[in-house]
Every structure is written in structure tokens, then in C-alpha cells.
Amino acid sequence: MTRQRILVVEDDQAIRLFIESALKSAGYLVDSCTTVATACAYMQAQRPALLLLDLGLPDADGRTLITHLRSRSDMPILVLSARSQEGDIVSCLDLGADDYLVKPVGVAELLARVRVALRHALVMAQRDQVVSVGELVIDLHKGLVLLAGVPVHLTPKEYALLSILAQAQGQVITQRKLLAQVWGSEFVDYGHYVRVQMGNLRAKLERVAAEPRYILTEPGVGYRLAES
Amino acid sequence: MKQHGYALLLSTFLVGVVTLALMPIHATLGSSGLAMSYLMLVLVVSIYARYRTALMTGVLSFLALNFFFVAPRYTFQVDSVNALLELVVFLAVAMTTASLTAKLKTQTFQAEQAKMHVQSAQALAQELLKLTHTDAVLARASGVMARVLDARIILAQRKQGEVTVVMDTEASTPFTIDLMATHWCLDEQQAIGPDTGNWESFDYWCIPLQALEQVQMVIFICPKQLQALQTTPLSFIRGLVDQVNLALELLVAREQERLALSLAERESVQNALLASLSHDFRTPLTAIVGAASHLLAQTAEQDTNHRQLLTMITEEATQMVDDADNILALTRVETQGKSALSADWQSVEELIGIVVSRCRHRHAQLKLVTQVAPSLPFIWVDARLVIQALINLVDNALKFDASGSAIILSAEQRAQWLWLSVRDHGEGLPQDKQAFLKSKFSRGQTESAQPGFGLGLAICDAVAHVHGGKLVLENATDGGLVATLMLPVSIVTEA
Known part of the structure; x- marks a missing residue:
């Protein structure tokens, strides 16, 4: 397998240094830019496998780059942001970013997110798959959910939510996206609908609902199905 | 009596002049011409002089007409019924003329006065609108009202039961404020003085200024002419005070x-x-x-x-x-x-879940047990702040519990409160240190080797308060500390 190329757009030199170094030692090829403008120029000539984008860039809002890229490519985009920028994170995800990382970020977490994003980009086309995490198995083709080998009965809404999370296993799905896909676009502000259904799902799937191992909450952003 | 004498003198003189003037031409004029001449006099007098002078002129004209011109002349006798009738009609017309004219004059005067009042009020309003300070408004208002009403204006303020004069247009002359009236006026928010229905015998008005909510203030209006107490309509005074109130309200807004x-x-x-x-x-x-x-x-x-x-x-x-x-x-x-909150309906179970996963992520060896009561209601909170507060409580428990036993994170509803508790098995709370512990940067032991700024509990306390709840720290009966974030289950208002 050829080594995949990752573009890092980050203006802080120290952070860029550690990210580059961590990605290189994990076997990726890494290029980096410090501004939106140079990133755009780079993208004209190269087609990296993944974009790692810091939100606070000196020349423009990182979101303009996401909009620009999404209009012509499915390349996975990972956003790097501070925790205080929850609103910004959600808008990035709504614009088409695939996932986000909150600063400060450890190497293990960084590499895990990169792996998940790249894997999803590879298997985009294949839909009928079986997703599993721990004792939970979700057969998206047959519409079956098994917990420790035993079928779990889910309501249509619960299954719809779970299958959306399963298709993007390991990646965050915003609350608005879940509401729009399961309830309809006019319900995107009814966050408590999702929370009620997630509570029901956890009651059926998790051993201790308050200590979820499968369905993880990203406060203020959305939900993610844990990685195996 | 003096005024009556003056009126009688004036009317006698005028009737005498007219009678003398009519003497040489009375034959030419005839009885109706004479009557008309006297009526003319009554009309002129009633226009330019007072009502009573006009009345007297009417009566004297009647007598003069009878005495000098009606046959038999130079007697008060009347020889024909016709002439008597003429005289009676003359008297009636003269009286009617006098009273109608007087009525018209009163109405004209009132209309002019009303116009003047409206103009004064408007002028006051315009002057006050330009001002930008309460004190300036009060000073200008006092000045204008003193001039327009020809009165002394005093502003008195009540602060913690004490009444003090804050403004007086004639500060050099002593004036004793009726304290009882002032208190009554402020307590009842009603005017006092002539025509107000309260203390009508006062020789001044006392009216509360209602625009300033925090300040209790009354305005005293003491006319320099006692007569003004009767002639100045209360509605005019109220109108002026309303303008002051309006200007003050505008300033406050x-x-x-x-x-x-x-x-x-x-x-x-x-x-x-x-x-x-x-x-x-x-x-x-x-x-x-x-x-x-x-x-x-x-x-x-x-x-x-x-x-x-x-x-x-x-x-x-x-x-x-x-x-x-x-x-x-x-x-x-x-x-x-509260404006710092970005609140939403949150699931308690979910909040606890996030706290657990964040704490586990941070402390790999953490022994944490959750006890979440089933079917807890959603709570209207800022998720990020509550999560942060709970993580602080768990961190605290870890720092001060050397026993190595599990920390218990529990959630339950008691009446209208949601109790989110973190329980450790350490030494518990130092005696009498609750309040001290919660204040910013304070620590159980000074200069201890434990990390952190001691901000943890302060932020928990602040988060609890901003949500309308509180932070409770108690020692558990069987050892260790229970730190509870008490949050109200339902907050109806979102503001």
C-alpha cells in the first residue's frame, strides 16, 4: 500500500511540528501550510488523502476552505479547534468537515481520528456492511442489531439513529444532522428529541447507561459510535 | 362694601351723563329711542365693567327712564299700562344683556386661561426635554413653575424615612414642611391641598413626583397670592407636574x-x-x-x-x-x-456519561462508580458548565482521597431538586471550613502538595448559583465527603 499524503494547515509552528512528526512516524507523508491561501494553492497541484485544518488561521476563517473544498471533493477533512469554539465546530461539521479534534490533543487520539477518517474515505462506496464494536453488532444490510449474539428489538427511530452512527463509525454526527435525517429538516432545533431516543437506545444497548461504551456523546456537538 | 360703593358711584355717574345728554333730544327720540340709548349704556358697561356695575346701571337706567321721561314726568308714577309694560320689558332686556355679556366674558376669559395653561405646559415640556440630568430637570421645572404659577416651589425628598428639602425657589425665606402631609402624600401617592379632596384647607399644594421609582419626592406649590389658591385650577397644576414626571421618565428610560x-x-x-x-x-x-x-x-x-x-x-x-x-x-x-449560559434541555444520564468518560480519559486508574436514578427529568442547564463543575468535584475527590476506594458519582431527584453528588472516602471536610473552601483560591490546607489553584469548588459554586441552585458540602456519616450540586428541576423562565 502506498503511503497516504496528509496536508496539515496550522499556523502555530510548535503544534505543526508535533503533528507533522507524529503523522510521519505513523507512516504518512505530510505537507503543511500556514494560511488558507497557501492551502488553496497547494490543493491546485496536489490531491492529499486527508486535510487536517486548524480553525484559527491568520488570513481567513478555516470554514471558507471547507466550503471551497466540499464543492469539488470528498476528501476527508479533520478540524482542529479549541473547546470554547463549540459553535464553530458544529458549523464546520455542517459545512462538510468529517470530524474534529479539540486542543490540547494527544498523539493517540490524533492518529485514531486520522485512521477513521481515511478508512471511511476508502469504503465510502460499500454500504452493505456489518459494523461491530465490543459486543454490539449492527448489520446494516439486514437491518439487524445484536448484543452479545442476542437480537435487540429497536423502534424504527432508534434503528435509524443507530444506523446513521454506524455508517460513520468512529466519526461524530451532529445533532442537527441526526434530526434532519430521522425527523426531517424542520426539526433540526428539537435537540431533546434526539436525547430522548439516545436515552432509550442506551437503555437497550449499554450495560450502564450512565457509562456508555458504544454511543458516545460529544457535548454541544453530537454523537459518535465508538470504534472497536 | 367698598367695591359695591364704587360700582354704585360709577353707574350713577354714567346714567346721569346719559340722562343729561338725552334731555334736549328726548322728544325727537321717542320712547323706544330712549330705551335703546339706555340699553346701549348697559351693554357698554357690561362689556367693560364688572357684572354688578352692569346690573346697577340697568336698574338705575330703569329708574331714570321712569322718572325723567315717562309721563307723568319727574315722578315714579306711570299713567298708562302701555308705558308700564314698556318699562318692565326694558328692565328685563337690560338685565338679560348684562348677564349674557358677563357670561360671555367669563367664557372668553376661561378659554384664554386654558390656552395660556396649555402653552405653559408645552413650553415647560419643551424646556425639560432638552435637559439630560435629573437635577437639571428638577431645577428648571421649579423655576418655570414658580414663574408661571407665581408661587414658591419646594422639592422635598424622603430617604430612609427622613425628609429633606432638595430644592427651594426662595431658599432665603424659612418654610416649615408639614412632615405628616409629606409622608401621607408619599405613602398614598396622592396630592394634597385645595380641590384635591385631601387637606383642602392647606394654603399650598403638595404633589408626589411618581416618575422616579427609587427616589421618593414631593413638590410643594405655595402661591404668593392667597387668592390663587381658589383661582388656579388644580388641573393646570397637575398638568405641569405631569410634564415634569414625563421628562423624568424619559430621562430614566x-x-x-x-x-x-x-x-x-x-x-x-x-x-x-x-x-x-x-x-x-x-x-x-x-x-x-x-x-x-x-x-x-x-x-x-x-x-x-x-x-x-x-x-x-x-x-x-x-x-x-x-x-x-x-x-x-x-x-x-x-x-x-445568567447571560453567560447557553442552556438547553439536557439528559442527566448523558451529562454523567460525559463526565465519566472525560475523567476516565484523564485518570486511567480511576475507580468511579455511577448511581443514576432511573427516569430522571431533563434539566435546563448549560451542559458545558455542569460537566466542568462535576469534573472538578471528581478531581477534588481524587486529590483529597488517599484511601484508593471508588468515588461514587450519583444523580437523583429529591422534590424539585436534582442532586448530582460526588462522594469520596477521604478525610472529609475540615471543621467550619465550608464557606472558606468555596471562596476562590482557598484550599483546605495552605501550601499543600496537592495540585490545582483551589478554583474547583469556587467554579462549582458559581455554576450552581447561576442555574438557580447551590453547592452543598457535607461529611458522610460513615466517612468521606459528599459534594452535591443541587440544581432546580424546572426553570420556567429562560431569561
Whole structure:
């Protein structure tokens, strides 16, 4: 397998240094830019496998780059942001970013997110798959959910939510996206609908609902199905 | 009596002049011409003189007409019924003329006065509108009212039961304020004085100024001419006072608007500052945590010394990020109160879940047990702040519990309160240190080896308060400390 190329757009030199170094030692090829403008120029000539984008860039809002890229490519985009920028994170995800990382970020977490994003980009086309995490198995083709080998009965809404999370296993799905896909676009502000259904799902799937191992909450952003 | 004498004298003189003038031409004029001449006199007198003078002129004209011109002349006798009838009709017409004219005059006067009153009120309003301070409004209003009403104007204020004069248009002349009247006027918010229905015998008016809510103030209006107490309509005085109230209300509204605007400005500046501070703190720490964790991943398993050092760098740097988060959250909550919240309906189970996963992520060896009561209601809170507060409580429990037993994180509903508790099995709370512990930067033991700024409990307390709840610290009966974040189950208002 050829080594995949990752573009890092980050203006802080120290952070860029550690990210580059961590990605290189994990076997990726890494290029980096410090501004939106140079990133755009780079993208004209190269087609990296993944974009790692810091939100606070000196020349423009990182979101303009996401909009620009999404209009012509499915390349996975990972956003790097501070925790205080929850609103910004959600808008990035709504614009088409695939996932986000909150600063400060450890190497293990960084590499895990990169792996998940790249894997999803590879298997985009294949839909009928079986997703599993721990004792939970979700057969998206047959519409079956098994917990420790035993079928779990889910309501249509619960299954719809779970299958959306399963298709993007390991990646965050915003609350608005879940509401729009399961309830309809006019319900995107009814966050408590999702929370009620997630509570029901956890009651059926998790051993201790308050200590979820499968369905993880990203406060203020959305939900993610844990990685195996 | 003197005035009656004057009226009689004037009317006698005028009737005499007219009679003398008519003497040589009475034959030519005839009886109707004579009557007309006298009526003319009555009309002129009733226009230019007072009502009673006009009446007297009418009666004297009647007598003169009878005595000098009606046959038999120079007697008060009348020889024909016709002439008698003529005389009676003359008297009736003269009286009617006098009274109708007087009525018309009164109406004209009243209309003019009303016009003047409206103009005065308008002029006052316009003068007051230009002013930008309460004191200036009160001073100008007193001056204008003193001039328009020809009265002494005194403003008195009541503060904590004490009445003091704050303004007096004739401060040099002593004036004793009726304290009882002032208190009554302020308590009942009603006017006192002639025509008001309260204390009508007073020789001044006392009217409360209602525009200033925080300030209790009355205005005394003491006319210089006692007659004005009867002739000045109360409605005019009230109209003027209303203008003052209006001007004051406008000022108060403008002031509130200005305050709201400057508060919003300050908040936005503060938020920008906090955001950039957060960014500036985080950027170098991100580099440190990242670099250390990267080196840790590269370091061989057997190199325990290096691994320990790198782990320590990561943990300490992460701790600094938490401290920065705490300072920022505390600053925001304390300076902005409820407006700092971005609240939504949250599931308690979910909040606890996030706290558990964040704490486990941070402390790999953490022994944490959750006890969440089934079917808890959703709560209207700022998720980020509540999560942060609970993580602080767990961190605290970890710091001060050396026993190594599990920390219990529980959630239950008791009446209208949701109890989110963190229980450890350490030494518990030092005696009488509850309040002290919660204040910013305080610690159970000074200079202790435990890390952290001691901000943890202060932020928990602030988060509880901003949600309308409280932080309770108690020693458990069987040892250890229970720290509880009590949050109201239902907050109806979102503002």
C-alpha cells in the first residue's frame, strides 16, 4: 500500500511540528501550510488523502476552505479547534468537515481520528456492511442489531439513529444532522428529541447507561459510535 | 362694601351723563329711542365693567327712564299700562344683556386661561426635554413653575424615612414642611391641598413626583397670592407636574437604554478578551501535550524513567488547560451571570456519561462508580458548565482521597431538586471550613502538595448559583465527603 499524503494547515509552528512528526512516524507523508491561501494553492497541484485544518488561521476563517473544498471533493477533512469554539465546530461539521479534534490533543487520539477518517474515505462506496464494536453488532444490510449474539428489538427511530452512527463509525454526527435525517429538516432545533431516543437506545444497548461504551456523546456537538 | 360703593358711584355717574345728554333730544327720540340709548349704556358697561356695575346701571337706567321721561314726568308714577309694560320689558332686556355679556366674558376669559395653561405646559415640556440630568430637570421645572404659577416651589425628598428639602425657589425665606402631609402624600401617592379632596384647607399644594421609582419626592406649590389658591385650577397644576414626571421618565428610560448598551458592549469586549486569552493559553499547551505524548509513543517500554517524565509533562500541561478553563468559566459566570449560559434541555444520564468518560480519559486508574436514578427529568442547564463543575468535584475527590476506594458519582431527584453528588472516602471536610473552601483560591490546607489553584469548588459554586441552585458540602456519616450540586428541576423562565 502506498503511503497516504496528509496536508496539515496550522499556523502555530510548535503544534505543526508535533503533528507533522507524529503523522510521519505513523507512516504518512505530510505537507503543511500556514494560511488558507497557501492551502488553496497547494490543493491546485496536489490531491492529499486527508486535510487536517486548524480553525484559527491568520488570513481567513478555516470554514471558507471547507466550503471551497466540499464543492469539488470528498476528501476527508479533520478540524482542529479549541473547546470554547463549540459553535464553530458544529458549523464546520455542517459545512462538510468529517470530524474534529479539540486542543490540547494527544498523539493517540490524533492518529485514531486520522485512521477513521481515511478508512471511511476508502469504503465510502460499500454500504452493505456489518459494523461491530465490543459486543454490539449492527448489520446494516439486514437491518439487524445484536448484543452479545442476542437480537435487540429497536423502534424504527432508534434503528435509524443507530444506523446513521454506524455508517460513520468512529466519526461524530451532529445533532442537527441526526434530526434532519430521522425527523426531517424542520426539526433540526428539537435537540431533546434526539436525547430522548439516545436515552432509550442506551437503555437497550449499554450495560450502564450512565457509562456508555458504544454511543458516545460529544457535548454541544453530537454523537459518535465508538470504534472497536 | 367698598367695591359695591364704587360700582354704585360709577353707574350713577354714567346714567346721569346719559340722562343729561338725552334731555334736549328726548322728544325727537321717542320712547323706544330712549330705551335703546339706555340699553346701549348697559351693554357698554357690561362689556367693560364688572357684572354688578352692569346690573346697577340697568336698574338705575330703569329708574331714570321712569322718572325723567315717562309721563307723568319727574315722578315714579306711570299713567298708562302701555308705558308700564314698556318699562318692565326694558328692565328685563337690560338685565338679560348684562348677564349674557358677563357670561360671555367669563367664557372668553376661561378659554384664554386654558390656552395660556396649555402653552405653559408645552413650553415647560419643551424646556425639560432638552435637559439630560435629573437635577437639571428638577431645577428648571421649579423655576418655570414658580414663574408661571407665581408661587414658591419646594422639592422635598424622603430617604430612609427622613425628609429633606432638595430644592427651594426662595431658599432665603424659612418654610416649615408639614412632615405628616409629606409622608401621607408619599405613602398614598396622592396630592394634597385645595380641590384635591385631601387637606383642602392647606394654603399650598403638595404633589408626589411618581416618575422616579427609587427616589421618593414631593413638590410643594405655595402661591404668593392667597387668592390663587381658589383661582388656579388644580388641573393646570397637575398638568405641569405631569410634564415634569414625563421628562423624568424619559430621562430614566434613556439612562436604562444607555446602561444596557454599555453592558452589552462590555460583555462583547470581555467575551472577545476571554476567547483570545483561552486561545493564547491553549496554543502553547497543545504543543507541549502533543510533543510529550508523541515522545511518549516513541519511547521504549523499558525506559520507565523517561516514560514517567513524559507522562508527567502531559498530565501537568493538561492540568494547566483545565485551570485556564476554570478561570475563564468562573470569570464569565461571575461577570455576566445568567447571560453567560447557553442552556438547553439536557439528559442527566448523558451529562454523567460525559463526565465519566472525560475523567476516565484523564485518570486511567480511576475507580468511579455511577448511581443514576432511573427516569430522571431533563434539566435546563448549560451542559458545558455542569460537566466542568462535576469534573472538578471528581478531581477534588481524587486529590483529597488517599484511601484508593471508588468515588461514587450519583444523580437523583429529591422534590424539585436534582442532586448530582460526588462522594469520596477521604478525610472529609475540615471543621467550619465550608464557606472558606468555596471562596476562590482557598484550599483546605495552605501550601499543600496537592495540585490545582483551589478554583474547583469556587467554579462549582458559581455554576450552581447561576442555574438557580447551590453547592452543598457535607461529611458522610460513615466517612468521606459528599459534594452535591443541587440544581432546580424546572426553570420556567429562560431569561
